[in-house]
Structure formats: C-alpha cells, structure tokens
Amino acid sequence: MEERVRELEERISLINAERERARRVLDDAVDSLNVPVSLGQSGDVSDVLESVASRIRSLIDVGEIAFFLISEDGLDFSREWCDPPESADFFESERTILVEDGTVAWALGRNKPMVMTSSDGTPLLIHSLTAQDEPLGIMMACIEGDPGRVMDISLAFVTVVLGAAAGVIKNSRLYRMINDLNGELRGKVSRLQESEAQLAEANQAKDRFLANVSHEIRTPLNAILGTAAIVRGKSPAEMDRALDVIKDEGHALLALINDILDLSKMEAGFLDMDEAPFDLFELLEALDGSYRSEAKRKGLDYSLDLSKDIPRWVIGDPIRLRQVLSNLLDNAVKFTSSGGVSLTVKSLRSDGEKLTLSFSVSDTGIGISKEAVPRLFKPFSQADGSTSRKYGGTGLGLAISRKIVRAMGGDISVESERGRGSTFSLDVEMALCDPPVVHVEADKERGSLRPLSLLVVEDSDTNRVVVEAMLKDMGHDVTAVSSGREAVRALSERRFDGVFMDIQMPGMDGLEATAIIRERGGPVLDRDVTVIALTANVMKEDKERYLAKGMSGYLSKPVRREDLAEALRDVEPGEPRRSVSGRYVLDMTGLVERMGGDRTIAALVLETFRSDLAKIVEKIKTSVENGDFRKVRMGGHSLKGAAAGAGAWGLKIVGHRIQTAAESGDGEMLSDLVEELILEVDEFEKSFSEGGE
Template identity: 30%
Template sequence: MTPGHEPYGQSTGLLSAVMASCRDAIIARSFDGRIEAWNRGAEEIYGYSQDEAIGENVSLTTPPDRRSELKRLRDAARDGQVIENFDTVRTRKNGETFPVAICGFPIKDKQGTAVGYATVERDISDRVRSADELRRALAEAQDATAAKSRFLANASHELRTPMNAIVGMTALALEEDISLELRDYLETIRDSSDAMLHLINDVLDLSKFQAEEFELDETPFNPRELLEGATKVLGPAAHAKGLELVCHVAPDVPSRLIGDPVRLRQIITNLVGNAVKFTAAGEVVVELTEVESHHRRCRLAFRIADTGIGISEEDQTRIFAPFTQVDGATTRRYTGTGLGLTITQHLIHCFNSQLHVESAPGSGSEFSFELTLAIDDQPANPDAELTAKMKGLSVLVVDDNEASRQTLIEQFNAWGMKALAVDSGDEAVSQLRAGAPDGGGFDIAVVDALMPGIDGFTVASQIESDDSLATKPIIMASATDRLEFSRRCAEAGAAAFVQKPISQSQLLSAIGQATGAATLEGQRNQGLFDKPSVQPLTILLVEDTPANRKVVQTVLSRRGHHIDIAVNGREAIDEFRKKPFDLVIMDVQMPIMDGFQATEAIREIERGDSRPSTPIIAMTAHSMRGDRERCLRAGMSSYLSKPLDLAKLLKVVESVADRKDGSVAWPSNETPQKAPSEPDAEAPPSRRLVDLDAALSRLRGDRSLLRDMIGFYREDAPTLLTAIAESLEAGNLATLERAAHSLKGLSANFDAEAVVNAARDLELAARTGEEGKLSKLAADLTKAANQLMDFFEDYLGGE
C-alpha cells in the first residue's frame, strides 16, 4: 500500500453493503499484485473464502495464458481508465475453467489518485451454454435447410425424369399422320403435362424464394399464344363446373416480347386455376391489354376476374401465406397445396411488379398486375394472306355470355370484318331473317352451342333446313368434349367448330375452313423433321434413363444422325477413347460416374492426345440456381434442361454441324488456331476485343447467361493472371501452361481473339520450354486480358 493513502479496509458502510449483497464477484487489487477485497459473490463463484483469497497474488483465479489481461487492467487503472466488459475464462478452486465477463475500473483515494484497481466478474456459463446451444441449433437448421434443398432438387429430378419421357413421346406422336381427334387428345396430354410440370416446380420454387436463389430468364415469346395456351389447359375444369372461361387479348398487344414465358405462364396458370377452383357458377375472364408503349418497351396489364366466392378484406393478406386458403372450411372443401398465390406473388415481385386483389365475400374476385417488357422484333404475319381474304366479311356472333361476345367482336373488327352480336338463339334466327345491317346477308355465323332456350345446335339445324336463310357457313363453339361435339356439329350442319376458350389461331383456322379461304383437312403443322437434315453427326448420348435415351435417340436418328449410347460416365469415357465424336450429349446425374466427372475426364483425354475439343451438351433435370453455370465451368459447351424442348435440342445439336468448317468457334475450351493479325484501326474497340453477338448467338439469345459468363470471366481471369505471374516467377512451366490454357478457354467463349491468341502463344511456349519468350508473352496476355475486363466492366455498367 502506498504510504499516506487510505487503506482498503476503511471503505464506507454503503460500499461494504453493496459488495456483500452482489452475486457477482467484486475483487479489489493493489498495484503491487495482492488481492485486497473479496466479496461473498467471489466466494460463491470461485470457491475460495475471503480468508483464503485476501493477500494472495492477483493471479489466484487467472489461467496462465490469460495473465496478460491482469496487466492490461492494472495499466488502464493507473491511467484512470475504465475497461469495458470483455469475455474471458477463469479458474475455480477445484481447477474447473469457466467463462466470465469482466469489467475493470481504478480505485482512487480521497485526493483522486489511483491506488489500485477492482474488477466485477460475472459467471456467464449459462449464457455461453445457451449461445452454444443456439449455434448448434442454427447449424442443425442450416444442415436441415441444405438437406431440404438437396431433397427438393433430387425429388424434382426424379419427377422430371418420367415427365421427360411423357413430353418427348407425345411430341413424337404429334409428328405422325393421325386423325384430328387423336391429335386433340395428344395435344391435351402435352398441355396437361406442361401444367403438371408447373405443379412440380411449385415446391421447388418456394424453396428457391426462401433461399433468395431465384432468377428470371429472358427469351422471346408470343404473349397471345402464352395466355391462350395457359387458359386452354384449364378449359375442361371450367366446363365441368359449367363455367364460361374467356381469354381476351387486345389486338394492339405486341406479338413478340422478351421476358420469362415459363414463369409468366406459371403466374397465369396459378391465378386462373384458383379462379376456376373457387367459382361455382358464372364466368372467369382472363384479359391482357396494353397500357403504354415507348422506346421498344411496353407496359401490359393482366387481369383475371371471376364470379366466385370472393375474399374478405381480412383474408386478402392471409391468402398469400404459404399453405393457406381462405378458411378452414374452404381448405377441406377445395383441394390444393396452398402455395399457388404465395409463389405467384413472389414471381410477380421478381418481375418488379405487385399483385393487386379486389374482392368481397360473395361478389367474386379480381387479381391484376402490370409488367413492363421489352418488345422484340415483330415477325412477319404468317396469317396476313388469310386475313386479307376475310376482310369485309360480315359475321353474326351468337353467345349468351357478354364477355365472350365482346372478345369475338373485337377480334373480328381487328381482322377487318363486320361483326354483329346477339345473346340468344331466338335473336339469332330473327337477325338472320332480317339480314345484316348493310342490307345483305351474313357471310358466316359463330354460334355458342350451349345456350339457354334455343341452343346453338337448334339454331344451326334451323339455318340448315331453311332455304330462305342465306347464311350457311356456321362455326359452332363450345367447351364440351370435342369428339362428341364434332359429331353433333356435323349432324347439325356446322361447317367447322372451335373449342372454348377460343384462341385466335383456332378461330382463324375455323373461319378459313368454313369459308373456303383455307382448309384444315390435310394440313400438317411444321414439324421437327420437315426441313432437310443438316450434315449427319456422330453423337455420343450419355443417359442412364431408358425412356430419356429413347426420346433423344429417336429424334436425332430421324434427323439422320448416328447415335452411340453410354448409360453412365464410365461407359462414356470408354466409348470416347475408342473413336472421335462430333458431339457428346451428357446427362449430369448418373450412377458410377456423373456427367461432371465424365466431362473432366474427356477433357483430359483430349489434352493428352492433342485432340480437338469436342462440344459437350449437358442435360439436367435440376433447376436450382448455379446448375447451368456449374455445367459450363466443368467444361461443357452448352446446357439443356429437362424435360427437353426437342426443337431447342435440334437447334443446339445441329449448330455443331453448321460450324464444322471451323469458321466460327464453338464455345468450348479450345479455339481453332488463327494467324496473328494487326487490329483493324477502323473497327470499334468492342469488335477488336470481343464478338458478343457471336457469343450471344451460341447462347441462343440468352442475355442472362451471357451476363453470368461475363461475371465468371471477371471473377476467374484475375486469379488465372495471378497464377501465371507466380508460375513464371517460380519457373513452374507445367502450372503456367495450365493457367494459360484455362484463360484461353475462358476467353474463347466470347470470341476474344486477342486474349485467345496471346494465351495460346504463352501456353505453347510453356509446353515447349521456350523460357526466353515467356516474360513478354505473359505481359502481352495480361495487357489483352485487362483490356477485355475493362470492356466488360463498361458493358455491364451500361446495361
């Protein structure tokens, strides 16, 4: 104790009371290293009595590896500073080490001079134990989430695999010369299969949303065909309940947009499916109109309205929660996962929009949203010749549903026809007797078959049997069974028929058939095998599922290609060693050896044998984020998801045949040798560095994938450049060769000739041991690669 200072034993009564009652350890220490005060809390925590502790060294409870903390506390107290709470460990009398939280402060005499320091030490074993349990629970939850994601991905794969066979075989059957009735059955199977795939995706999508791993694609599509196709699938369900299902697409909606048609169709299917499910009588109207259009972009309004049970204001927020329907009774009455609206809302958010609902119990519901999409180049209208022949024709529309009448009138007006609508069979007969408003007769009548009072069949029979009625061509419309419908239409004398909800293409074909402007009989749609086959390819198909092998083999064989089969990655490697192939189609998930491992082995064989790089197309039924990118990183050249789009499969496969002359490089790890040339001073910088148009063409216009690949380049190229510099400094030519080779393949994806040529030169020099050239070649490659990365940065920043 410093002479002249007040001893610790003369503390005030208040301070003694506080120390005695506090359950935390309060310990006072002198600067010369002795314990001067030890309260009851310290006795309970550490196990030493006051008599045992006072006078002992300050390190009594401090483990050897924590002694530096005492010095820090002492030095801070001498400077008059307070040490805030910090966590550490201390030792009890019985040798047990446990966690504590400590704060320290100086002890001063009456003159304000620091004479020692004190600590308040709290046993935090319970807190640490709880934190450890929380961490373990979090780790278990994360493991469970990862397991769920793996399960969902695998379950999706297992469900998609048989669906691939169903969709593929149906597509092949539709290529045959079959009757209209059988074709209709198969088209229904195809459309229903698409709907089933959407349902399979629901649970997987929910997992993606929760993990924030969802992204949209961008591809051209026809919004009218999308909307009409989505509603047609739900037509039988609507008809079974006696509902009128109307699909109305305004004539001014562009015929070609860029967006994600799969997800947009999923939105429409979910909303229309819900409307049909919760509507007992009346109608469901699906409407698409254009709000505005400028600068090659348009804003579209989607509206789905029904006359169903309605939703209370309270339930209008609750229905968007997962696994929730309007109420318990409704859950028992109406089947479903309860995920539809949850996923729909998330999907619309991904499109940067909001889903709005207007409803009241018993008054039906209206769901609406607006999307802004880019307008693609509008293709030539293949129906222009037919619509020109129909211009000026007068048509009588007979339908008891107002929405159906208005939709048909609008469409006929858009085609230049003169349309008049009535809402009953009696009015139709009266109007036909009176003639068209211009004084002549009607050229054609479109009649709803199922109407109250005089139905459409009766109207058609009266027209057919009455020679005084000039209108003979009749098109019947109904949502009833097509086979039965067609028989009754023929008996009633109808010239053609359309099935509700009526699509524009279906209506146009029926009018052409009824008026003689065109004929449906004998016509065959453009098929997969109609155009002449390109130069035959020798293809190695690697697929473990027999049904999937059969689909792909049938399609490619009928195009004239020769197919060899391997059922796993090991067999693929064995087949690849035996002979060269123009192309490998590789399933990703297989037993024994998967597609990634097989691809890596094939690339090694090519490098070892100095063989040119063979294009490898990945096939996978997984759809989690990163699957496509992983395929490309593994050395695969392109990616197709299951169920396969057969037309897309042919397009990707036969692009190899189109490029076999070497004039355009396939985006792989190898690029044909090109002679060095001086850059064209007149060409824009982007053309000297890279050809993004060619890269985008090989990616089938997938700008999202192009941006991803650019991101991969910006991520991987600096690492490879660093590896090149380190290998050069260390004299490790093998590592230098591999890094240059990887950068060459990475740059070849963009036709980046300067980088590819520089990387190839460095790779060759490292392989042949030309050490005198390496420094300059490495510098040239670094300069070219950095220029390319600068261009990519400007490109992405300007989008």
C-alpha cells in the first residue's frame, strides 16, 4: 500500500513539474506575442532578428541560431543574422548542403518546424519565415539537449513568433518601398513643377521671339517690297540706290535666317567647327575697319588693343570666331549712344604649341541689370523685352555665341552695370602654326578663266533666272533646264564644262541625276563633268552626303555672285563642245559600234527591242494598277536591260527608276513614272521613225 502511495506521489510530482513547465512555456509564449509590435517600431531587420532569436530561446533550449533571407528581388538567398558570429561558417556549410539536397526548398514551401541532424550530428531546428503565404527566408537553430523533450506547444509558438516576425519584415520592406516610391513621386512632382515653370518661361520667350522675329523679318521685307514698288520708271541713279537698299536688306534678312538655322543645328548637336590655319591679324583688322566706321557714324570712339605677344598665324575656325566677335561688337555699337567701344586681345598662357587667347569687348552703353544677366545667353531672350522694339534683334546672338565659344573649348562671360556699360569676355584655346605657303603663279593662272559652257539645273523659275543671269554676266555660255531628266538629256547631247545642280526637284532629283551622270557606260558624253550642288540644306552631313554621291562641290542658297565665281575657279575647261542629236533617246551610233560596225545586226537588235517594248510597257502599267510591286520590279528590270542593249538610254533610265520605286513600295512615284514611261516611248518611236542619228 505504501509503495502504491509513493508511486502516486511521484506521478503527481511529475505532473506538477510538467504543468509548471507548460505554464512557463505559455507565459513566455504570451510574452513573445508582444514582439511584433516592438519590432515594427525598430525598422532594422538585424534588430528584428535579434529580438526574434531571444524569444525563440525563451521557448526552446537552443544555442547557435541563424537567419537566411531571400532578397526583395528574389535573386539572392543569403545569411542576414547569426549568433554567435563565429558560428557563421557552420551555418553557411549546412545551408549549402541543405540547398543542394532540396531541404531548404521543401522548408520554404511549408510553414512548419522541422527537426533534423546536421553534418556533424548536431540536432537542427529548421523553420521558414512566411508572411501571408510568401516565404521570406528560414531560421536554423542548434537544439541543446534531447530534441524529443521539445514540447509541441513550444514549437507551435515558435511558428507564431516567426510568422509575426516575417510579417514585420515584410511590412518593413513595404514601408521602405512606399517611402522610396513617395520619394520618387516627390522628385517627379518637383521636376514637373520645375518643367512647368520652365515651359511657362519658354512660352513667354517663344512669344517674345515670334514678335521679335516677325518685326525683324517684316522690316527688311517692307524695305525690299516698298523699294521695288516705287523704283519702276526711275532714273538710273535712283535705280542704283534702290538696288543697294534691296541688297542691304536682303543681307539683313539672310543673317536672321542664318542665326535661326545656326541655333537649330546647335540644338540638334550639329555645330560645324573647322580647324584651319588663318591670319589672326587679318581677321582683327577686317573687324576694325568695319566697326570703326560703324562707331564713327554714331559719333563713338573705337579702339583695338593687342598685346605684343599675340601670334599672327593660328589654327582654328576663323569664320566662327569672327561670327562671335561680330555679334559682340554689333551689340556694343547698337546699345551705345555716347562714349566708345573697344576690342582687347591678350595672350593668357602658352605651352609652345597651344595658347589661350582672351578677347574682351567693352562699351559705355546702356548696361545690363544683375537680374537680367542670367537671361542673356538663353535663346530668344534679351535683357529687357522692350529693347527689341527700340534697338531691334531677336535675342539669338549671345546664345549662339556661347555655344560656339564652348565648342572651341572656352566660355563667355559678362560684367555689366545698368547705365554704365558692359564688358563681354571670352577665352579660346588655339594652336600655333607657321604661315602657309602661297603659290602666287598658280593663283594667277586660276584667276584668269576663259568663258565656260555651263548647265544650270533648277526647278524654280526665279532661282534659275537669277543664277543664269549672274553666270552670263560673268561672260559664260549658259544653258538652263528645269529637271534632272532634262539635265541628263542635255549632257547626253552636248559637252559642258560644269553643271550647277539643284538638289530637290520633282521627278528626278539632283542626286539621282548625278548618279546617272557618273554611271559608267551611261548616256552622258562626259561622266567626269564638274557637278556643283545648289541647295538650301546647310547641314554639314548634307554636304558630305552630296560629295559621297558624286558631286564635285556645294553652294548654299541664296547663291551670291562671289560664291559662283569662287566655285568656277575649280572648273577646268573641257574638250571642245560637240552636239550629238538624240543620243539620250536613241544612241544608234553607239549601238552600231557595239555590234562591231554591222548595221544589219544593229537594226535587228533594235527591231527586236521595239517588238518587246509594247509588251513590257503593258506589263508594267497593269502591275502598277494592281499594286503588284514584285511584277513592277521585274518589269522595270526587264525594261532597263533591254533598253540598255538597244541604246535607248532614256527608257533605260526610266526602267531603273521604276525598279527602284517598286523595291521601296512607292506607289505614288510609280504612277508618275508610268506617265514618264509613256512620254519616253513616244519620243523613242519618233526618233526611230526619223532614222535615229
């Protein structure tokens, strides 16, 4: 009986011990449930994991513990926290093994504890950190003692604690992401507000610009049109004065257009800068001669001050440098009513091969307020909008000047005070060079040109008449045509010393005509004839493209007499001119020569081509109507080959153009070419019926 009582007492004691142990576990678990709140206020993942580890140790008897987290982008799985730090190598080794055997992937897929044995025999507790079914990582902990004594309720609370911790980590990431997005949004809002302010300022500048440009364009146009209206019937002296007015105002209008084009090119990143030797003294003397007289007309003093160490010959872009200095001197004279204007040039430093030149333009004019200085170098801006009405100008000059100077490796600045004048300064780096060798005899020989035979190709009646008149006034023999097709025809019937070729023309443009001129075995008599482009396209890449297409030179519109004269210096007189009537349409002589002089065979070839021509033309017309570009291309190719064999150069050219248009799918062009084809066929039949050449 006593033994039975002792057994009962022992069992009661064990039950009481287990109950006390369970009570302590429950108390610790309840305490651990408060962890997420305090962790959420921390925001630091390391602090979160350290607190979680402490709660886990209060629930289960564990020693070393580590947390591995998946990165926010899901591309990395790395150790985030470990205690003690020296156990890091152990956990890294175990992590590698568990990843390779798939245990980690399995643990991440279930939100339950898992007890297993490590590679060195240590009991391991592995549990995922999961928030709202999204695995964020795993916990690995070394169990001390018998794993079998770990209570299920303790493991259940571990799951609760880790789930709460995972929620805190996820919320922390979301909070940080929201903060980042808010920061980005605030930045975008700030940039948007700044852009709106800039847009409003740009709109105001645009309005001022349009008003100024309208004024600047209408002023010379009014003078040109008004002078032209009143000069009719006047005396020769009055006519000469009127022509001087028209010329001066035309140059003013051209200068404005050039400024707008310059700014457009610069904004697009196409600022053309040349590097060539030039005489700096000659440039400065030319400016001095021009602006000294301008200043004198306004009753102003003018001075040019050069330091003694200024070199004469340097390498740079004299045209752009003169453009900048001219703009500064223009403004200085324009905005100064009394006192004077000066240009000062100094050499700041030199390394033997390069030097820095400093240019300063000073005046005693109206000056600029401190508030207005930042606006000076912005496009379409002036210090005071009212100045454009009083003094004229668009506000482009200084913006263009700064871009040019910066392209030269320097910068431009201004010092000014309202009512006390201004000083604009710029520094540019240039290389030193020796004077170029001048071949006097060669220049004299080139300067004495005999009358040349010239072809002008221009679709604009006005431009064609102007260029033709200027060339004839120089004493040259000029033939003028209005299309690329007419140009090729003229060159196939007569030799010319040079061709002035418009680029943009309806039908066959200048580039296409030049390609035919340069074609080996083509219809023209002289495929090496000088071809000079006439175009309003002034971009550097346009010039390079024209030269690459076979053109010999380039002149920009509006063309000046001196530009034409300079271009003609490179035109060498060719062989004596001879006419070959009808060669463009049908080169019978060439066909006979290719047939070894046998006219019977040549006639047979020609008759065969005529019989095939109607079929080819009909096939092309039908295919164009049906929109079958493949058949059109084949028809154009057939026409090109057959016509070349028969010496019908005009039809051969049309066939090539039809083939090219079909390859690019240009239906509108093909419709025009069908009409041109019909005309060429009519001319061919007419030439054939007249016996060819």
